[in-house]
Amino acid sequence: xxxxxxxxxxxxxxxxxxxxxxxxxxxxxxxxxxxxxxxxxxx
Numbered sequence: 001x002x003x004x005x006x007x008x009x010x011x012x013x014x015x016x017x018x019x020x021x022x023x024x025x026x027x028x029x030x031x032x033x034x035x036x037x038x039x040x041x042x043x
Contacts, residue, residue: 014021
């Protein structure tokens, strides 16, 4: 039997980890742009 990886991801993986992903998403690691702007600051 063949299992589609996208179906597996969407139906089995995402639901249990979604709360964690939502919690970490916006405040998680800074985006590449945000890091670059921090590194280029000249205070």
